[in-house]
Amino acid sequence: MIRFDNVTATYKKNIGIFNISFEVNPGELVFIMGPTGAGKSTILKTIYKDIHIDSGKIFLNNKEISNSSSNLSISNTRNQIGMIFQDFKLLNNRSVYDNVALPLRILGVSNKNIKHMVRESLNKVNMSNYELSYPLELSGGEQQRIAIARALVNNPKIILADEPTGNLDPNISDEILDLLEVFTDNGSAVLMSTHNFPLIKPRNKKFIELSKGRMV
Amino acid sequence: MFINKVIYLIQEGFKTIYRSLIPSIISAITIGISLLVLSVSYYLYINLESFTSDFKNEYKIEVFFDDDLSQEASLNIFNAILFIDGIEDGVFIDKDAAANIFKDEFNEEVTKIIGQNPLPMGGIFGISSDYRSYDSMSKITKEIKYIAGVEDAIFPQESIVKFDRSIRNLLSFSFLIGLFIIVVSYFFVSNTILLVVHSKKDEIKVLKLLGANDLFIKAPYIINGILVGLFGSIISLIMLFLVDNISLYIILPYYEFNSANYNFIVTFNLFFGSFLGLISSTRSINKIYKK
Numbered sequence: 213m214i215r216f217d218n219v220t221a222t223y224k225k226n227i228g229i230f231n232i233s234f235e236v237n238p239g240e241l242v243f244i245m246g247p248t249g250a251g252k253s254t255i256l257k258t259i260y261k262d263i264h265i266d267s268g269k270i271f272l273n274n275k276e277i278s279n280s281s282s283n284l285s286i287s288n289t290r291n292q293i294g295m296i297f298q299d300f301k302l303l304n305n306r307s308v309y310d311n312v313a314l315p316l317r318i319l320g321v322s323n324k325n326i327k328h329m330v331r332e333s334l335n336k337v338n339m340s341n342y343e344l345s346y347p348l349e350l351s352g353g354e355q356q357r358i359a360i361a362r363a364l365v366n367n368p369k370i371i372l373a374d375e376p377t378g379n380l381d382p383n384i385s386d387e388i389l390d391l392l393e394v395f396t397d398n399g400s401a402v403l404m405s406t407h408n409f410p411l412i413k414p415r416n417k418k419f420i421e422l423s424k425g426r427m428v
Numbered sequence: 429m430f431i432n433k434v435i436y437l438i439q440e441g442f443k444t445i446y447r448s449l450i451p452s453i454i455s456a457i458t459i460g461i462s463l464l465v466l467s468v469s470y471y472l473y474i475n476l477e478s479f480t481s482d483f484k485n486e487y488k489i490e491v492f493f494d495d496d497l498s499q500e501a502s503l504n505i506f507n508a509i510l511f512i513d514g515i516e517d518g519v520f521i522d523k524d525a526a527a528n529i530f531k532d533e534f535n536e537e538v539t540k541i542i543g544q545n546p547l548p549m550g551g552i553f554g555i556s557s558d559y560r561s562y563d564s565m566s567k568i569t570k571e572i573k574y575i576a577g578v579e580d581a582i583f584p585q586e587s588i589v590k591f592d593r594s595i596r597n598l599l600s601f602s603f604l605i606g607l608f609i610i611v612v613s614y615f616f617v618s619n620t621i622l623l624v625v626h627s628k629k630d631e632i633k634v635l636k637l638l639g640a641n642d643l644f645i646k647a648p649y650i651i652n653g654i655l656v657g658l659f660g661s662i663i664s665l666i667m668l669f670l671v672d673n674i675s676l677y678i679i680l681p682y683y684e685f686n687s688a689n690y691n692f693i694v695t696f697n698l699f700f701g702s703f704l705g706l707i708s709s710t711r712s713i714n715k716i717y718k719k
Contacts, residue, residue, distance in 0.1 A: 284641065287639045290639030293639075295637060314638055317433075320436075322432050
């Protein structure tokens with residue numbers, strides 16, 4: 213589902229990721245581990261095409277995505293992925309409903325289907341009573357749930373989570389991980405970066421350890 | 429799918445007004461004032477044109493025939509002049525008519541002063557509208573002077589030159605003022621919209637991350653610009669209606685204004701207002717988008 217073949221992507225000389233190869237299969241939750249600056253976010257950014265790679269190949273759903281950098285290919289790639297960020301990246305001037313509906317609006321889904329899909333997604337994260345609330349009225353954990361609902365709303369087969377628990381306390385972090393794990397049950401592949409080893413250790417999941425941009 | 433997107437983007441265009449109410453109101457008022465000044469300038473221009481045209485109706489060429497010509501020969505020359513390009517009409521002046529004109533102008537009878545009527549026969553010729561300029565009238569006068577039996581042909585050269593120059597200067601000045609207003613309001617409005625777009629920088633980033641393409645991100649701001657322009661033109665039309673009524677009340681007793689073509693003014697305001705909003709918002713979103 214996600215495959216890296218010897219990928220190198222650099223910002224400046226000696227900063228970036230080097231010769232990274234790994235695979236994430238359908239239904240798998242894989243962690244990218246490492247300290248700050250190890251290149252965790254860079255791996256995710258190369259997948260959603262926020263940075264270009266220097267060499268190697270990246271495949272999503274068996275299709276190479278690293279051979280084109282046009283705006284259209286960037287949009288198309290991002291439309292296939294559900295993304296979750298440490299700082300949630302919710303739009304504070306829009307309601308929870310409007311935030312979760314955003315990926316569907318981008319795809320041009322009809323209002324009727326949007327209503328159904330948004331409610332379903334909010335149900336999955338136990339936030340169905342917050343449709344009319346605004347992000348700043350919610351706690352950090354609740355905001356992250358909304359961000360997860362937004363990432364899942366168009367049923368993507370690939371979910372990228374960039375330090376989704378970085379701003380949350382341990383209990384809430386565990387709940388968020390539980391949620392992400394549930395979504396692998398329906399065949400989605402989840403790739404999550406974190407520097408919090410104690411959080412992921414009990415889960416016995418596959419993880420990729422990075423140090424200075426290289427796999428350890 | 430495409431229709432759903434279009435409907436959503438138009439709704440977002442409206443919502444952007446609500447989400448950035450103060451800058452939108454400031455932009456709409458700026459566009460409104462600019463359009464009002466342009467409309468009033470247009471209104472003054474068409475009145476100036478009609479005033480100019482009234483004044484130019486008085487442009488005439490006076491022709492004097494040789495003293496020794498008979499009335500029949502004079503009439504022949506008069507008719508020949510009527511056929512010259514640029515001559516619209518003419519009045520034949522025989523000796524008696526010339527004496528009457530002399531009496532009207534000097535309040536004395538020429539026959540009583542000199543004992544006989546020495547005034548030559550002649551004609552006063554009106555000029556077709558396309559020829560009412562100094563150059564054209566000089567050309568016609570020269571042509572008339574070449575006709576055998578014509579002693580002299582004159583027109584008020586100095587006043588025509590002065591009048592033409594004044595009108596030309598006034599029109600150039602109005603044009604420059606209009607251009608200045610358009611340029612200033614374009615930059616003012618686009619900078620105000622730029623502030624709105626700038627405050628949405630993070631929102632634009634999130635939309636990009638979620639896979640929105642350029643058009644999806646830009647369209648609400650461009651639609652917002654067009655809507656702000658339309659609101660501006662409505663403000664301008666309301667103010668114009670008030671100005672029109674007030675000025676008629678104040679000026680009508682002294683000068684009868686030509687009423688403007690209201691359909692043109694309404695169409696101009698709506699079209700130009702939305703166009704100004706469109707180009708201003710397009711400039712702003714492109715500027716932020718490149719960063």
